Amino acid sequence: MEFKELIVEKIRSAFNGALSGVNEYRGDLSLTVDSGKIAAICKFLKEDSELNFNMCEDVTAIDQATHTNRFTLVYHIYSLENKFRLRLKTNIEAEMTDTVTGIWQSANWYEREVFDMYGIKFHNHPDLRRIYMPEEFEYHPLRKEFPVLGIPGSIPLPKK
């Protein structure tokens, strides 16, 4: 059995119905999963002795600009042992999801970035503060409604 098929098969059997889409494009495997199960699936992918996805390369989000399920979270994880990279996608209903910092420490800053840029909150995150913008900033710049040039006066400048 090929490694890609093994991943899909294992998730199917361990999480009944949580895997809603499998997409492969030019050798990249993308799995769409249920938002409520994301933390459990990540934990499974890391701790399974055959899959062994021990590295979290990126956590980011997409603003779909829709009324329902507005944000999609994207996780890129890598298995050093199997030399395989996997993309996980999940549509979240509220602007809130579970953290994966407990599974991969590197997710800490990625999730802070997602919080800073999109305003998505992560349950049980150890240190959910802004990472780029000033702490007193009130907006989330990568949301679709945010103007490219920013909101005048939202970041104070020193006096001339």
Next chain:
Amino acid sequence: MGIEAGLTSDGFLTTTIDTVIAWARKNSVWPMPMGISCCAIEMMSAVDPKYDMSRFGSEVMRFSPRQSDLMIVAGTVTYKMAKVVRKIYDQMPDPKWVIAMGACTSTGGMYRSYSVVQGIDQFLPVDVYAAGCPPRPENLINALMEIQNIISKTRARDYPDKPLVQFDLNKN
């Protein structure tokens, strides 16, 4: 004519204190290199042996603001960095001048973005803008010569002793 003719023929030259001070100042400008991004590379080229800014008396790049009188802001200034740039400018002793080097510093340049200040003249008094992305070393040297022109027209009484910043001890 009159006393001038007598003095010059005897080997004297009459001038004003303002002129002498301005002449000394303009030929010994000590820049504070506020190198924030890629413009800083061209600023380094401007002091290398090929372009040699020391021909204009300005080779002493001081990384301490307290020893410099010209700030070369070379690079994209973000809103977060603006506070730092202003703080360093405030630490420079009077009299002091500012060159906004490059498109980003002067106008925000290609960064029409929420994070980049659209021109540092929003929070600093800029004397000379150097165009280019980045400006060639010749252009920076040209900006320096413009600064020297400005300095040569200054007078000592334009810079009276300012009172030190007064701290209200009861307030803090």
